[in-house]
Amino acid sequence: xxxxxxxxxxxxxxxxxxxxxxxxxxxxxxxxxxxxxxxxxxxxxxxxxxxxxxxxxxxxxxxxxxxxxxxxxxxxxxxxxxxxxxxxxxxxxxxxxxxxxxxxxxxxxxxxxxxxxxxxxxxxxxxxxxxxxxxxxxxxxxxxxxxxxxxxxxxxxxxxxxxxxxxxxxxxxxxxxxxxxxxxxxxxxxxxxxxxxxxxxxxxxxxxxxxxxxxxxxxxxxxxxxxxxxxxxxxxxxxxxxxxxxxxxxxxxxxxxxxxxxxxxxxxxxxxxxxxxxxxxxxxxxxxxxxxxxxxxxxxxxxxxxxxxxxxxxxxxxxxxxxxxxxxxxxxxxxxxxxxxxxxxxxxx
Amino acid sequence: xxxxxxxxxxxxxxxxxxxxxxxxxxxxxxxxxxxxxxxxxxxxxxxxxxxxxxxxxxxxxxxxxxxxxxxxxxxxxxxxxxxxxxxxxxxxxxxxxxxxxxxxxxxxxxxxxxxxxxxxxxxxxxxxxxxxxxxxxxxxxxxxxxxxxxxxxxxxxxxxxxxxxxxxxxxxxxxxxxxxxxxxxxxxxxxxxxxxxxxxxxxxxxxxxxxxxxxxxxxxxxxxxxxxxxxxxxxxxxxxxxxxxxxxxxxxxxxxxxxxxxxxxxxxx
Numbered sequence: 185x186x187x188x189x190x191x192x193x194x195x196x197x198x199x200x201x202x203x204x205x206x207x208x209x210x211x212x213x214x215x216x217x218x219x220x221x222x223x224x225x226x227x228x229x230x231x232x233x234x235x236x237x238x239x240x241x242x243x244x245x246x247x248x249x250x251x252x253x254x255x256x257x258x259x260x261x262x263x264x265x266x267x268x269x270x271x272x273x274x275x276x277x278x279x280x281x282x283x284x285x286x287x288x289x290x291x292x293x294x295x296x297x298x299x300x301x302x303x304x305x306x307x308x309x310x311x312x313x314x315x316x317x318x319x320x321x322x323x324x325x326x327x328x329x330x331x332x333x334x335x336x337x338x339x340x341x342x343x344x345x346x347x348x349x350x351x352x353x354x355x356x357x358x359x360x361x362x363x364x365x366x367x368x369x370x371x372x373x374x375x376x377x378x379x380x381x382x383x384x385x386x387x388x389x390x391x392x393x394x395x396x397x398x399x400x401x402x403x404x405x406x407x408x409x410x411x412x413x414x415x416x417x418x419x420x421x422x423x424x425x426x427x428x429x430x431x432x433x434x435x436x437x438x439x440x441x442x443x444x445x446x447x448x449x450x451x452x453x454x455x456x457x458x459x460x461x462x463x464x465x466x467x468x469x470x471x472x473x474x475x476x477x478x479x480x481x482x483x484x485x486x487x488x489x490x491x492x493x494x495x496x497x498x499x500x501x502x503x504x505x506x507x508x509x510x511x512x513x514x515x516x517x518x519x520x521x522x523x524x525x526x527x528x529x530x531x532x533x
Numbered sequence: 534x535x536x537x538x539x540x541x542x543x544x545x546x547x548x549x550x551x552x553x554x555x556x557x558x559x560x561x562x563x564x565x566x567x568x569x570x571x572x573x574x575x576x577x578x579x580x581x582x583x584x585x586x587x588x589x590x591x592x593x594x595x596x597x598x599x600x601x602x603x604x605x606x607x608x609x610x611x612x613x614x615x616x617x618x619x620x621x622x623x624x625x626x627x628x629x630x631x632x633x634x635x636x637x638x639x640x641x642x643x644x645x646x647x648x649x650x651x652x653x654x655x656x657x658x659x660x661x662x663x664x665x666x667x668x669x670x671x672x673x674x675x676x677x678x679x680x681x682x683x684x685x686x687x688x689x690x691x692x693x694x695x696x697x698x699x700x701x702x703x704x705x706x707x708x709x710x711x712x713x714x715x716x717x718x719x720x721x722x723x724x725x726x727x728x729x730x731x732x733x734x735x736x737x738x739x740x741x742x743x744x745x746x747x748x749x750x751x752x753x754x755x756x757x758x759x760x761x762x763x764x765x766x767x768x769x770x771x772x773x774x775x776x777x778x779x780x781x782x783x784x785x786x787x788x789x790x791x792x793x794x795x796x797x798x799x800x801x802x
Contacts, residue, residue: 243706263709276707280725289721290711341712 443497474522612681696730
């Protein structure tokens, strides 16, 4: 692969144990992550995303395949010889060292001079706004501050690639939101390739240039947040990212029949198909506009309301409608539902 | 206001105060007596003859006591040093890795001296060393140092292992990630974090070695008395408050070391 890729995984597999007890953590993963990209590995716990990250860091050796860093094969290179740094989920700060010593640790091990280390530590602590805490011990800092020290420590040696293993999962919601913005800013300012692992789809959508969705040791889809959200390749991706209505139907010349006599004008397919529609793509209007439906449930969520609608012929869909002043449909009301054909995804089974 | 029912409290049970006081008296009264009689001006260990420091002077001036004290010190320092090094390596070997088969068996084997009756080890060492003595002709303090180091290992091992078990393996992973070689990882991360455990282990081993009678008595060659075996020898002859004075000095040293041990293990956590 070419030099413009920071990290390339070629058919990487990781199997733990042997024989009957063998467990495949990674199937046969091939992925190319571009230089300067904010790339997120997204998937539920146990899907292999952390294993893949640990293979890139060098903490695990793949059982098969190769990992290239800027075109160089690093599959068997120990972690201390890879220009790759990690932000750990538990932060893993050295408790006996001050913030400044923690941040300077990587440079010290590389044999940099004291002047170089001091300058780099000052610069990176400035980047994460922790200058006043340089002489503190990690135990004297809050969780959010420790997180920023972990980030500074991994950034200080200016790695080619920064790996982040669910670094925000221990923070409360408000701090997490602030750190998401902060991480994106740091990535833009430093130009370092970030590989971020998370199970939080919202986090992935907010920060990433591209997302790789993983499940059960396999990479299901790689694409921009837009592509992943709007054009999910299969039911798992559509279901994992955001909320989705799934409708089973039979494709015909004039569209997909999802219930006897109910046809959505999605053409160009044949045979049994699954349609995916996001709840915000459904519009509720007066009866007669679009498909016939009855409101089965209405849940007020503040900024919007989630309506569960029973379509004529049985299938149920959820519509998300922005709350506004004035009367809203109530349970039992007959309404009309319009679905824009362009917003409907036909999924591979 | 409704009074909350008090939680179970053992101090309200009948006889609690009496039992507690009795236990403390039994623990400390003999030691207090021993310390008091070390300042006895008379020649008896239980007849008071006025306050005096003469038995301290007597003990300090006694060449046999001096020799025994120096020997005790050399053996305790060397044995605790060896035991702590071995124990540190054993603790690293049993904790800086994933769970493994036979882990419990290994723990039991390392702690063998805690379980085998000391007299058995003493007899075994006597027989074992005597054949080496015949074969090599060496009769120095080495045998005592090795014997002490062996039974001190579990005492050094336990606090070190406890410290390591509380230490996240991610520490070493993070160090490796930050360009540290395995040796640098040990030197700059594992060992500094482990240090309170190592010091605690060494102090415990030192005190245990200083105090040993049984194994020393069996292993020592002629003229190799340590302080405890010298005192045991005195018991067979005329018992004077000199043994009280030596005991008190040992007690003072032990109290100082154990206080330091307590402060060190507490401060870092």
